Amino acid sequence: MLCAIATRTTKSVWSRNRNPATFKASSRRTYHGNMSKTTQLKKVFLEMGIIILIAISIGLAVNHRMLLDILNGTKSAPIPSPTFSSAENSQIAPAGLLQVRELYEKDLALFVDARETPAFDAAHIRKAVSLPVSEFERKQPEFRKKHDLSTRLVVYCSGYGCHDSRLLSEKLYNTGYHDILVFEGGLPEWKEAGLPVEGTNK
Amino acid sequence: MKNSHKRILMILLRMGLGIVFVYASFWKIRNPEAFAGSVAAYDVLPFFLNHLVAATFPWIEATCGILLITGYRVKAAAGIVAALNIIFIVLLASTVVRGLDIDCGCFRQGGAKTPAWQVILRDFIFLAMAVSIFNYQRGAMFSRK
Structure with missing residues (x-):
């Protein structure tokens, strides 16, 4: 009716x-x-x-x-990784959740958070270190001192909509770190998978 | 302002707003999965709903944009656009409050990040445009003799 x-x-x-x-x-x-x-x-x-x-x-x-x-569950977690165009960045590889998770659990990589400090303080992957792209020049020397150039790095930010992890990985590459993975799913995908997060607002 | 001037201004406003919306929807329609990623970054919806929004929402933008440009059902389209902008503003404000540091995913997906306050300001401008188009259309309905 x-x-x-x-x-x-x-x-x-x-x-x-x-x-x-x-x-x-x-x-x-x-x-x-x-x-x-x-x-x-x-x-x-x-x-x-x-x-x-x-x-x-x-x-x-x-x-x-x-x-x-x-x-139907035939599609795995989101979105094909955009490819890196410039050849000089061939050492910077995109990484999916599974790969990143294994590195995390076996403690084989240092996780680097590319977001701004307040966002990092609110929530970040447990044990990750903060290195905001915007403060890279200022914070880079200290980072360099603490972490050897051969360290494997996993760089992440706020997921697929976020460009910072890629920018940061390029900058790190140029300072001499050559074993870099970009975790493009970033913090949202990490959280969604129920993996450990720490901060004031988890 | 003279009536004819106002009329031309309103046509320009609705054309402008329409073009912005069609342009914005274009990138999302071309790559719905990347847009789903942008929606996921807001951290408000579960996995499937992010994709559902990514599949449908850009078409609402596109339809309203086209209606605004063509001048067909302008008042309704302007109403939807205004409502959408209010939703955008609330969502963006929530990302600021929650300390999320994300790109709005408004236009091209996965580009450089635009600061949230700048996007909020931009959305307020779009909202004002939409509201004035909405009101003008009613004005024409009720006050013109």
Whole structure:
């Protein structure tokens, strides 16, 4: 019943102004007719709903494969790693969660957090050290003193939307660290996997 | 302001806003998985929902953008755009409060990071544009003789 009313209203909303030639005339009639302000607003909200529904349907239709893959579990954790374009950075390799996790558990790498200090203080991978890209020049000498150039580094930041880990790894590479992995899933993926995190706001 | 000037201003506003939204949706539609990563970085939704949002949301942006540009159902499109910008602003503010240091993922995915306050400011401008388009359309409905 409700559905029928909705369909009827929908139809009238869409059909009334469909023809551009009659649009002006009909809209003037509606605007200055006896349609109240709230009815007008209701109409607009209805239109908004229809627009959103149509858009969502298109999105679902276009991306149904990706979504089904995820639902069936045939798609592993997110997103193919963007490749590093410049050849001189060939030693900087992207790394997935599994690889990074193994390094972590066997204590085979130093985890470097590329985010700003407040973000690091709030939450970071346990045992990771902070080296914000923005303060690299200032903090780099100290970092260099503490960690030998042959140290294997895993650099991370806030996940796929974040560029800092790559910037930082390039800078580290240029200072002489040549065994660098970029953990592109970053802290969000790490947290989601339930791996150890520490900080004031875990 | 003279009515005709205002009309032209509003056309420019809705064109501008429409182009921004179509442009923004373009990058997300081209690479929904990268956009899912950007959504995941906000750390508000579980894995599958991030992808569901990534699959559908850009199309809402694109549809509204196209409606704004073409001038068809402008008021409704402007209303949606305003609502979206309010959501963006709330989400971005929450990343600042929670101390997340992420890129907004607004346009090109995985590019250099734009500071959150700058994005919030930008979204307020878009919100103002959308609201004035929304209001102007109603103005035309009710006050013009």
